[in-house]
Amino acid sequence: MMTRYEELILLSPELGVEECREIVNNFSAIVEREGGTVLKVDDWGVKDTAYPVRKFNRGRYVRMEMNMPGKAVAELERNVRITDGVFKFITVRLAETPAAATEEA
Template sequence: MANNYETLVLLSPELAEDNRKEILSNLTSIVDREGGTMVETDDWGMRQLAYPVEKQTRGYYVRLVYTAPGALVAELERNIRITDGIYKFMTVKLAA
């Protein structure tokens, strides 16, 4: 059974635009490959952080909304953890 999920990703402000696009395309390809469907990719851009993360005071935010089985979330988060340039992330299950 597929559920709706939202993943907020905080990327390093030092990444070039090409690197950011490559990371995001890798994440969306994982969703497609594992049987999910991307609903929306919301690019929030560079924002001031509430507290420093890895000595940075700014970060690049991207919100991914997708429909997927629960196992896909574990695979997506595993790939996020091993990707350089991603500082933090958070995944929540959206109400149906």
């Protein structure tokens, strides 16, 4: 079963645009290899962080939205952890039907 996930990745500000694009393409290939699809990739650019993270005050934010099976999350996160240049990330499972959640409130 496919579930919708969002991955927010914080990359080193010292990386070039091409290096960041290559990292994101590698993550997209992992998602597709595991049977998922990447729906959207948003590169938010280099922004200030709220607090220093591994001695960085700035980082390149990249948001990926994808449909993938649950077992693919572990493989994606494993690869994110061992990739040089990534210093923070979070994976969030998105609501199946956002409209239904607002109707109940």
